[in-house]
Amino acid sequence: MKMSLYETAVSQFNKAAKVLGIPDDYAEILRRPKRSLIVEFPVQMDDGSVRVFTGFRVQHNTARGPAKGGIRYHANTNLDEVKALAFWMTWKTAVMNLPYGGAKGGIRVDPKKLSWKELERLSRRYFSEIQIIIGPQNDIPAPDVNTNSDVMAWYMDTYSMNVGYTSLGVVTGKPVDLGGSKGREEATGRGVKVCVGRACKDIGVDPSKATIVVQGFGNVGQYSALLSQKELGSRVIAVSDSKGGIFNPQGLDIKALIEHKSKYGRVDTFSDGKKISREDIFSIKADVLIPAALENSITAENANLINVKAIIEGANGPVTPEADEILRSKGVLVVPDILANAGGVTVSYFEWVQDLQAFFWKIEQIRESLEMMMNEAYTETKEIAKKYDVEMRTAAYILAINRVLYAIQKRGLYP
Ligand SMILES: NC(=O)C1=CN([C@@H]2O[C@H](COP(=O)(O)OP(=O)(O)OC[C@H]3O[C@@H](n4cnc5c(N)ncnc54)[C@H](O)[C@@H]3O)[C@@H](O)[C@H]2O)C=CC1
Numbered sequence: 001m002k003m004s005l006y007e008t009a010v011s012q013f014n015k016a017a018k019v020l021g022i023p024d025d026y027a028e029i030l031r032r033p034k035r036s037l038i039v040e041f042p043v044q045m046d047d048g049s050v051r052v053f054t055g056f057r058v059q060h061n062t063a064r065g066p067a068k069g070g071i072r073y074h075a076n077t078n079l080d081e082v083k084a085l086a087f088w089m090t091w092k093t094a095v096m097n098l099p100y101g102g103a104k105g106g107i108r109v110d111p112k113k114l115s116w117k118e119l120e121r122l123s124r125r126y127f128s129e130i131q132i133i134i135g136p137q138n139d140i141p142a143p144d145v146n147t148n149s150d151v152m153a154w155y156m157d158t159y160s161m162n163v164g165y166t167s168l169g170v171v172t173g174k175p176v177d178l179g180g181s182k183g184r185e186e187a188t189g190r191g192v193k194v195c196v197g198r199a200c201k202d203i204g205v206d207p208s209k210a211t212i213v214v215q216g217f218g219n220v221g222q223y224s225a226l227l228s229q230k231e232l233g234s235r236v237i238a239v240s241d242s243k244g245g246i247f248n249p250q251g252l253d254i255k256a257l258i259e260h261k262s263k264y265g266r267v268d269t270f271s272d273g274k275k276i277s278r279e280d281i282f283s284i285k286a287d288v289l290i291p292a293a294l295e296n297s298i299t300a301e302n303a304n305l306i307n308v309k310a311i312i313e314g315a316n317g318p319v320t321p322e323a324d325e326i327l328r329s330k331g332v333l334v335v336p337d338i339l340a341n342a343g344g345v346t347v348s349y350f351e352w353v354q355d356l357q358a359f360f361w362k363i364e365q366i367r368e369s370l371e372m373m374m375n376e377a378y379t380e381t382k383e384i385a386k387k388y389d390v391e392m393r394t395a396a397y398i399l400a401i402n403r404v405l406y407a408i409q410k411r412g413l414y415p
């Protein structure tokens with residue numbers, strides 16, 4: 001039977017827990033989410049009718065600090081998915097050694113079918129409903145799929161109205177002039193870029209000569225492609241989004257492609273390349289593949305087609321466990337999501353620190369600190385992979401589990 005996303009996430013964890021020999025009672029504390037909140041809430045549509053939406057917020061673990069993680073709007077979002085994403089956030093914040101736990105939220109909605117005003121009413125009502133477990137010291141949301149700085153500004157304002165004062169630290173990913181941090185928008189892509197550079201060296205490819213394909217062209221895909229091209233000198237030869245893809249073996253002009261995507265909402269109509277299908281992206285020969293769309297993109301069905309030396313997981317959970325095994329047997333280096341896409345939450349941490357201190361940093365300081373922390377986490381993960389003779393994913397879990405387990409044991413179990 002097919003595993004659910006949460007079961008998939010837990011199976012990755014179990015592998016590392018086994019290597020570490022963690023007693024099963026402690027492993028069980030680490031597997032289960034601490035709190036899962038489901039909210040059903042009404043929203044008035046522009047035509048005066050009322051629709052009831054379902055939203056979620058799951059706090060997986062808070063042993064190392066407040067819960068932290070994004071909120072997504074998607075037609076298929078469900079509790080199992082949000083539980084898996086919250087689970088991954090716990091390990092991601094621990095891999096980066098951030099003083100946070102893990103959480104995630106979502107609303108089951110296709111935001112493209114709502115007007116701007118409907119989206120605002122939906123966002124504000126959802127945030128009021130989940131506010132009972134949210135706050136700058138207990139759970140700090142951020143953007144994820146189909147949410148952005150505008151939505152974060154509505155969340156911050158809603159929370160502030162409800163508590164009676166302006167609380168900048170309650171969400172991250174806000175507009176820069178409203179308590180946001182410089183560099184948060186590009187942060188996940190910048191972290192991916194650092195991993196592309198490091199992975200290229202590990203597979204014996206000069207990053208400035210590397211060819212890259214990118215699946216998904218939203219926040220993460222765009223900045224991963226742009227920064228790899230601009231700062232590493234790599235050649236991005238194919239890109240896809242939910243409507244199709246575009247391929248140019250000479251290299252795509254990513255800046256122009258971003259402008260095209262923002263104007264027309266798709267990449268496959270870009271004139272300087274050959275149109276390909278969404279699935280074609282997985283069989284293009286290149287050095288590096290960056291999946292930056294949704295979970296379960298690389299499966300047992302398409303893993304055999306993959307013709308790259310390294311995969312840098314920009315998305316959360318893009319590779320299924322069966323595909324992971326196939327890629328391993330093909331010798332593909334997989335840099336796991338809980339390390340590769342951790343740049344976003346790291347700059348979210350910087351944003352939160354800036355908000356709490358009401359003192360804001362320069363972009364150079366943010367970029368330098370982020371790149372230093374990404375490099376450190378990559379090095380630590382690699383060292384563990386070598387020590388235990390495991391792949392990078394299990395190594396990243398080992399690094400993270402040790403940190404979370406230490407916090408749980410040191411704090412003690414008794415109230
Ligand atoms: N935004 C952030 O800071 C972070 C996001 N992530 C993860 O990265 C992934 C992408 O997130 P964002 O870029 O923020 O979302 P987004 O909403 O900005 O972009 C998603 C992109 O994926 C594309 N897409 C959807 N289905 C596709 C398919 N079947 N084939 C090709 N493309 C497809 C969409 O067209 C869109 O271009 C998600 O897994 C998210 O959880 C992870 C860490 C941080």
Ligand SMILES: O=C(O)CCC(=O)C(=O)O
Binds near residue numbers: 316
């Ligand atoms: O910036 C954050 O707090 C969380 C980003 C996120 O949701 C993720 O890393 O998957």
